[in-house]
Amino acid sequence: xxxxxxxxxxxxxxxxxxxxxxxxxxxxxxxxxxxxxxxxxxxxxxxxxxxxxxxxxxxxxxxxxxxxxxxxxxxxxxxxxxxxxxxxxxxxxxxxxxxxxxxxxxxxxxxxxxxxxxxxxxxxxxxxxxxxxxxxxxxxxxxxxxxxxxxxxxxxxxxxxxxxxxxxxxxxxxxxxxxxxxxxxxxxxxxxxxxxxxxxxxxxxxxxxxxxxxxxxxxxxxxxxxxxxxxxxxxxxxxxxxxxxxxxxxxxxxxxxxxxxxxxxxxxxxxxxxxxxxxxxxxxxxxxxxxxxxxxxxxxxxxxxxxxxxxxxxxxxxxx
Numbered sequence: 001x002x003x004x005x006x007x008x009x010x011x012x013x014x015x016x017x018x019x020x021x022x023x024x025x026x027x028x029x030x031x032x033x034x035x036x037x038x039x040x041x042x043x044x045x046x047x048x049x050x051x052x053x054x055x056x057x058x059x060x061x062x063x064x065x066x067x068x069x070x071x072x073x074x075x076x077x078x079x080x081x082x083x084x085x086x087x088x089x090x091x092x093x094x095x096x097x098x099x100x101x102x103x104x105x106x107x108x109x110x111x112x113x114x115x116x117x118x119x120x121x122x123x124x125x126x127x128x129x130x131x132x133x134x135x136x137x138x139x140x141x142x143x144x145x146x147x148x149x150x151x152x153x154x155x156x157x158x159x160x161x162x163x164x165x166x167x168x169x170x171x172x173x174x175x176x177x178x179x180x181x182x183x184x185x186x187x188x189x190x191x192x193x194x195x196x197x198x199x200x201x202x203x204x205x206x207x208x209x210x211x212x213x214x215x216x217x218x219x220x221x222x223x224x225x226x227x228x229x230x231x232x233x234x235x236x237x238x239x240x241x242x243x244x245x246x247x248x249x250x251x252x253x254x255x256x257x258x259x260x261x262x263x264x265x266x267x268x269x270x271x272x273x274x275x276x277x278x279x280x281x282x283x284x285x286x287x288x289x290x291x292x293x294x295x296x297x298x299x300x301x302x303x304x305x306x307x308x309x310x311x312x313x314x315x316x317x318x319x320x
Contacts, residue, residue, distance in 0.1 A: 004076065006040040007069040009033060010048065014066045017056045085120065087281060094282040095124040097133040097145040101227045104249040106162060106269055107146055109297060114289045121282055130202070137274050144283050145272040146290070150202055157275050159287075160268035162294040164244045166210070168258040169234045176240075181259040184214035184242075191221040191239035199225035202267065207242045210264040231255055269294070 012022040013033070023030040041048055048062035058066065086092045098107050111123065126142055133145035134152050149158050168187065170176045176186070195203035211218050221239050224230045231247045234240065235254035244267055248257055271290055277283050 002040065002043050004073075006036060006043070007073055009036045010040055010062075011066065011069055011073065013037060013049065013056065014058055014062060017058075019056065092120075092282050093122045093124065094144065094286060095126065095142045096286070097126045097128050097136055097142040097147070099130060099133075099147050100127060101244065101246050102146050102269060103127075104227070104246050106246075106294065106297060109293045110146070110286075110290050113293050114286060117289060118282075118285055121285070133272060137272060143273065143277060143280065144286050147270055147272050148202055149268050149270045152272060155274055155276070156272050157278065158270050158272045160270045161290055162269040162297065163266040164246050164269055165266040166206070166242050166260055166264050167245050167248070168260060169231055169241045169243045169247060169252075169255050170258060171234055171237045171240075172254045172256050173237070174240070174256070176258060177256040179258055181261050183261045184210060184264070185216070187211070187218075187240060187242075188214075188216035189219060192218045193222045193224060193230050193233045193239045193241040194218060194220040195230065196223040196225060199223075203244070206264070206267060210242070210262070213264075214262065228252070 009022075009026065012025050013019060016022040016025065019030050019033055023033045026033065037049065044061075044065070046061050047059055048065055050057040050059055111125075114121070114123065126136070128136060130145075130147045130150055133142065133147050134156055136142040137145055137156050138153060147158075149160050152158050168176075168182055176182055195207065197204045208218065222233055224233055227243060227247050228250055230241050230243055231250055231252040234243075235252050237254075242260075245257075247255075271287055273280075273283050273287070
């Protein structure tokens with residue numbers, strides 16, 4: 001059976017056209033090299049070389065075999081290189097799920113940095129809600145998700161990477177628009193645009209809870225699921241809204257943002273992946289890039305207290 005040694009031995013003889021020089025180049029004895037070439041010709045079933053006392057010549061069959069063997073050896077080398085790079089997380093394909101709000105700042109920065117560092121990894125992006133990402137991770141539809149921490153299947157690891165503090169969004173003509181900060185109690189009785197319980201359970205529960213702790217129930221006049229829609233309705237004068245600070249990146253027209261003096265617990269942007277894919281090189285590379293970008297974008301918004309659903313530690317991961 002022909003193996004890679006035969007290709008390399010024949011290539012050396014065909015290039016040197018001298019068994020002695022070829023044997024020295026290969027660091028083997030000349031008789032052993034001659035036997036290997038004879039075995040190769042026996043396997044193929046035809047002579048490849050014309051041997052005389054003074055010279056070695058390629059026969060037409062030998063010339064063809066040299067050209068094809070060069071291609072084979074080059075392909076084997078490329079395969080080895082690509083395998084090493086794939087094993088190091090430098091090439092391949094990675095399927096990423098993401099929630100819409102991350103497109104306002106974090107996700108574009110991650111993608112830009114990741115493509116710069118790993119140009120040979122093909123990214124497949126899928127926008128989907130958090131619970132759908134959990135299912136997609138379990139089914140192998142996506143390899144990693146950019147989401148927010150909330151209870152997930154035990155097979156899914158979730159790690160918070162960036163804090164997203166709540167702000168109050170008010171129309172620019174509102175009496176509070178000249179302020180820089182406000183207490184939640186001051187929103188009592190104000191018409192509010194609210195995230196719905198069914199469409200945005202995380203935001204809805206957090207906002208209702210912080211208002212109740214401040215001693216009032218939000219007076220909801222309109223509901224909307226997406227952050228950009230809520231911000232747009234505030235700009236239209238429909239009401240105020242308590243909204244993740246991500247909305248600032250949208251620069252919505254006619255909206256003024258206020259800090260919350262009460263400093264309610266922020267929401268977080270997180271990564272999710274299957275525990276069984278913990279050491280998948282491309283997933284590991286994406287996590288490292290995400291942590292780097294989150295630290296640079298954080299400017300005081302890095303995770304300092306992880307939510308209960310978070311199963312990891314930014315500091316621990318950054319040290320890997």
